[in-house]
Structure formats: structure tokens, C-alpha cells
Amino acid sequence: MAKRNVRLTRDAIVECAMTLADAEGLEAVTIRRLAQENGVTPMAMYWHFNDKDALLDGLADHLISSVKLPAPGSGPWDVQLREILEAFVVAVRPHPALAGLILRRILIADAGLELAERVLALLGEAGFTAEKTAEVGTFLMCSIITLAAADPATGPHVEGRDADELHRRKRAHLETLSPARYPNVVAAAPALLNCRGQDDYFALNLDLLVQGVRGIRRS
Amino acid sequence: MAKRNVRLTRDAIVECAMTLADAEGLEAVTIRRLAQENGVTPMAMYWHFNDKDALLDGLADHLISSVKLPAPGSGPWDVQLREILEAFVVAVRPHPALAGLILRRILIADAGLELAERVLALLGEAGFTAEKTAEVGTFLMCSIITLAAADPATGPHVEGRDADELHRRKRAHLETLSPARYPNVVAAAPALLNCRGQDDYFALNLDLLVQGVRGIRRS
DNA sequence: ATGCCCCTTGTACGTCGTACAGTTGTCGGA
DNA sequence: TCCGACAACTGTACGACGTACAAGGGGCAT
Numbered sequence: 001m002a003k004r005n006v007r008l009t010r011d012a013i014v015e016c017a018m019t020l021a022d023a024e025g026l027e028a029v030t031i032r033r034l035a036q037e038n039g040v041t042p043m044a045m046y047w048h049f050n051d052k053d054a055l056l057d058g059l060a061d062h063l064i065s066s067v068k069l070p071a072p073g074s075g076p077w078d079v080q081l082r083e084i085l086e087a088f089v090v091a092v093r094p095h096p097a098l099a100g101l102i103l104r105r106i107l108i109a110d111a112g113l114e115l116a117e118r119v120l121a122l123l124g125e126a127g128f129t130a131e132k133t134a135e136v137g138t139f140l141m142c143s144i145i146t147l148a149a150a151d152p153a154t155g156p157h158v159e160g161r162d163a164d165e166l167h168r169r170k171r172a173h174l175e176t177l178s179p180a181r182y183p184n185v186v187a188a189a190p191a192l193l194n195c196r197g198q199d200d201y202f203a204l205n206l207d208l209l210v211q212g213v214r215g216i217r218r219s
Numbered sequence: 220m221a222k223r224n225v226r227l228t229r230d231a232i233v234e235c236a237m238t239l240a241d242a243e244g245l246e247a248v249t250i251r252r253l254a255q256e257n258g259v260t261p262m263a264m265y266w267h268f269n270d271k272d273a274l275l276d277g278l279a280d281h282l283i284s285s286v287k288l289p290a291p292g293s294g295p296w297d298v299q300l301r302e303i304l305e306a307f308v309v310a311v312r313p314h315p316a317l318a319g320l321i322l323r324r325i326l327i328a329d330a331g332l333e334l335a336e337r338v339l340a341l342l343g344e345a346g347f348t349a350e351k352t353a354e355v356g357t358f359l360m361c362s363i364i365t366l367a368a369a370d371p372a373t374g375p376h377v378e379g380r381d382a383d384e385l386h387r388r389k390r391a392h393l394e395t396l397s398p399a400r401y402p403n404v405v406a407a408a409p410a411l412l413n414c415r416g417q418d419d420y421f422a423l424n425l426d427l428l429v430q431g432v433r434g435i436r437r438s
Numbered sequence: 439a440t441g442c443c444c445c446t447t448g449t450a451c452g453t454c455g456t457a458c459a460g461t462t463g464t465c466g467g468a
Numbered sequence: 469t470c471c472g473a474c475a476a477c478t479g480t481a482c483g484a485c486g487t488a489c490a491a492g493g494g495g496c497a498t
Contacts, residue, residue, distance in 0.1 A: 117403050146365045181336075185339060188356070196357065215434055
């Protein structure tokens, strides 16, 4: 993996960290591992990033700025809101291991502020007060991240486990449940284990969020 | 902190870990720290738990089983659903640092299965197919956990930072924003920094979720 | 060639989870 | 009264982690 022909770059490190996180999870993203991956000493990282948190912030910022916001059209607010939220999930979905890093950077990264600005504007247009706008907007951002985060079987933002093994254990456990005691869980068991990652799941719950915003508009 | 008069117990350890997490965050919950807190050698923990993950699972299970489900009344499904979701948030809210641990244990812990069963049953009653029931139910559980997790300024499930310092930095950053470029963000800035932890926030977004479910019922 | 500055290396420390083996306290049957 | 057996705990050690600190090299303008 040593590619020590050129100098190291912030962006190169971030890129490397992203593919690493996608392939092996966030817990594989280690200063030492990143250094080794680039044929370099661990301490070399610290020239490009103050500390590991700064590196993770870099990852988050990179992910946030990959959101392709639709042009600020003139359609009804709920349609526009849905488009923006969808653009957000679409960008984050390919990197579920990193989803948890995003939240704390949304109001810091430029792209995140742009995103927040658009969402808050639409909520204002929908008739929410400034305070409710903040509350709903915050929750929407959190929900989208949740939506895009990893499979519940592996657990979002909980790393350090063998995903396959956990998934198998969960399946085995669900199969031992008494259908008399948990009829609905047993009936939904295959879907519960499977539903994440399906386009259906995202579309349906994006609708849920937008319809929810519409539903609480007057109150 | 050494209270070595009685033998150690799984429950005692879990209890200790919970107060520790509430006071100093999940990153303070360490095998060594827990041992020291109980006046015992680190390795003593491994008699009661196979490894640290088992300990965290114990924490999650304890938290899940603290949910006080309302009696299965006979009101309309959406009212009952809201009551259940509210009971969930109420139980988890006091322990935001642990919220992230819950998800992967919901379909394993008995109390979690009970919770899932009730939610899925109500969704079935609302007219969802088995598959959509699973999708919506999964998302609802995730959202409630998200809702109950820590302040976005400190970042849910992201530990290892000084919360106060981060909050101050965020506030400072928001105050430097150009109101021309981000009018809505600037207008909502105080609320954005503050809204979490307010009862208002939880009530409003619980409504959002329930109304959302109602909104997507027929489709 | 020389000096400077950007980038990298080398070494070391403290913390973490935990494998492995040994030690104690307690208690029921002889 | 003794005695093993088993439950609960101790002691030591290892490898991985983040990172402080100081020293080194290598390309560029002079």
C-alpha cells in the first residue's frame, strides 16, 4: 500500500480514510493504519491534522460537501424540502460508517450551513416560528443521518463488532421467539432484518418525515 | 470509592457504569475505571462479563427494560403509538450518552421485543403491510433514540470531546456568520444551540413522527 | 553551495482491552 | 475437624491505540 512517490495531502488522507471506513468500518480508521496505508510514519499525520478529531472533522466536512443540493426552485415548500432531504440521504448512504460524524459539523462546515439555511428557509416558508423552525430543522437533520446510518443489525455508530456474526446471531435469536408471545415481531422478522439498505425504506421514511412536518404545521 | 465489603454483582456494575456515563460520558466507562470505582482489579470485571461489549449490552438492556410501557389500551392506534413512543423517550432522555447503545439490543432484550411488538401491532392496526410495518417501525425506533440522544452541539454518539468547549466554539462560529448569506441560520442560531433538552423539542417531534405515520398510511 | 522551511522520522509515554495463570474465601460432605 | 471443589478475585504481561517532543532530510530561492 506504500505509495510514497508524492507528498501526502490532507485530501489524500481524507480520501484514504473514507475508503477505509467504507470497507472496514470507522474503527479501522486509525492514525497508525492510515499512515501505514500511505507508506508513512504515524506522526506524519500530525502535520496535516492537529489530532484525530480534526481528521474526523475533515471526513465529516468532505462528506457534507458531497451533498448535491438541487437548485432553489420555486415549487411548493414540501416538495422542495423532500428534494433537499433526499439529496442529503443520497450523499450519506454510501458511507454509513461515517454518518455519525456529520451532525456535529453541520453548523460549522460551509456546505452544512448551506444545507441548514435551505431547510430553515423552507420551514419558515411553511409557517413555523423561528423557534419551531430550529427544533424541527434540528430533528430533520438528525433523522436523515439516522436514516442513512448503518444497518440496525450492525448498529449505527456502534463499531468494534463483526457485523456478519452479529447479524447471524440476531437472525438465530429471532427464529427462537415464540410466535404466540411476539406474533408481530415474528411475522415481520425477515423484513426487520432486511429492510435497511432498500430504496423502499428510504423513500417511505422520507415521506414520513415530510408528511410529519406538514402535519404539525398548524399548532 | 472502594466499597469492598460485599461481593460484586452484574447489576451493581451496570448501575455504576450508568451513573458514570451520565456524569462523564460513555468514554469514561472503562473496564479499569469501573474496577477502580468498585475497589477491585480490572480483571475482576471479566468474571461478570465476557468482555466490554457484553457490559455495554448489559447497559443497553438495563436501559431498555426501564421503559414504562402504558397498558395496552383500546384508544385509536395513533394515540396509543404516541404514548408508547413517549414512554420510550422519557426513559432514555436521562441517559443521552447511552442512547446509541440501545438500537442493536432492541430485538434481543425482552423489554425491547415487547416494545417492538406493541409498535408493530399498532402499525398493523393502522393498515400497513408486514413489510412496511417493519420499515416504519425500524425507523421510528431509530428516530426515538436519535431524539433522546445528546445535544447536537456535543454530538450524539460522538464522545471524546470537551462538551463545553465545543459548544462555545460552535456559538462563537455561528456569531461570525454573515446574516446576508445565512439569514435563516443566523435568525435561528440561539434556538439551534438551545433547542435540545427542552420538553418542547421532544413533544413537537414526537408529534411530527406520529403525524408522519398517519400521513403515509395510504400509499 | 547555502540556508530555510515544509514535511517526515524516531523514540517514548500513558491508556486501553484482555489473555493466561495463580490465589483466596466459602461451604457442604467425610 | 478437615478437605477438596468451586466461585470470585488478583497479578502480570502483551499489543494496539493517540500523541508529546525533538531531531532529521530534501527541495527551493538565493
